[in-house]
Amino acid sequence: VGQNLLTLKEVDSTNNFLKNLLSNSKPVPEGTVIMAEGQYAGRGQQNNKWHAEPGKNLTFSLLLQPHFLDIAYQFDLNRAISMGVYDALWPLLGDALKIKWPNDIYYGNKKLGGMLIENLLQGSQIKNSVIGIGLNINQENFPEDAVNATSVRQILHKDYPLNDILADICNHVEAWYLKLKAGKTNFVRDTYLSRLYWFNVEKRFKTNGQEFTGTITGVKDNGLLIVKHNNTETTYNLKEIEFLNK
Numbered sequence: 001v002g003q004n005l006l007t008l009k010e011v012d013s014t015n016n017f018l019k020n021l022l023s024n025s026k027p028v029p030e031g032t033v034i035m036a037e038g039q040y041a042g043r044g045q046q047n048n049k050w051h052a053e054p055g056k057n058l059t060f061s062l063l064l065q066p067h068f069l070d071i072a073y074q075f076d077l078n079r080a081i082s083m084g085v086y087d088a089l090w091p092l093l094g095d096a097l098k099i100k101w102p103n104d105i106y107y108g109n110k111k112l113g114g115m116l117i118e119n120l121l122q123g124s125q126i127k128n129s130v131i132g133i134g135l136n137i138n139q140e141n142f143p144e145d146a147v148n149a150t151s152v153r154q155i156l157h158k159d160y161p162l163n164d165i166l167a168d169i170c171n172h173v174e175a176w177y178l179k180l181k182a183g184k185t186n187f188v189r190d191t192y193l194s195r196l197y198w199f200n201v202e203k204r205f206k207t208n209g210q211e212f213t214g215t216i217t218g219v220k221d222n223g224l225l226i227v228k229h230n231n232t233e234t235t236y237n238l239k240e241i242e243f244l245n246k
């Protein structure tokens with residue numbers, strides 16, 4: 001991952017750029033990384049926009065071709081990528097680093113970054129997986145409405161070279177991807193849970209306008225979150241559940 005690296009000064013979205021490359025006739029090698037200094041139409045989860053100050057943050061997309069993975073298990077890919085990003089950032093940030101279901105990288109209760117994985121299918125297999133990653137690295141200030149955002153710079157009061165962090169992410173993502181490919185699925189799943197934000201602790205959530213106390217007990221292979229409440233486990237998708245930070 002990252003052997004074939006293209007750095008762009010400015011692009012709408014690196015995910016869009018990579019998807020356009022794929023729709024042209026020339027094959028794109030697995031592991032290709034498209035990085036942009038700035039994006040003017042960066043995309044996040046749930047049709048949100050992704051804003052990042054140009055030149056200060058990591059915004060990139062990488063291509064994987066997990067033909068071995070049935071779509072029923074697509075969340076395994078999400079887990080493996082999250083573990084790679086976690087391993088690359090852990091030497092800097094330590095155990096306060098968490099993976100927030102389904103696609104966020106957290107430090108304490110603040111969001112450091114997120115992922116947007118777009119799987120392009122062929123039948124029930126994943127043909128191409130466009131994995132977009134946005135991480136706040138050297139940005140000092142955030143807009144007032146981004147109350148929840150933080151950066152490595154805000155945490156450590158130091159700037160870090162983007163290319164070094166990118167190289168570490170590529171290496172660790174590759175290592176976790178190869179574990180998945182080798183069938184070490186249980187190891188990937190167990191490690192994911194051990195790093196999951198709010199795993200196995202009683203917390204407040206909201207669903208359908210209703211607040212409740214529950215405990216995250218796991219994540220299904222299709223990506224649904226499992227929360228236990230009054231001794232009953234219920235599964236939720238991203239739109240159905242909100243984490244209440246209080």
Ligand code: BTN
Binds near residue numbers: 012015061114
């Ligand atoms: C989220 O937290 O909602 C996901 C954010 C994903 C942002 C990255 S930045 C690189 C890639 N290109 C995009 O347009 N989005 C992803």
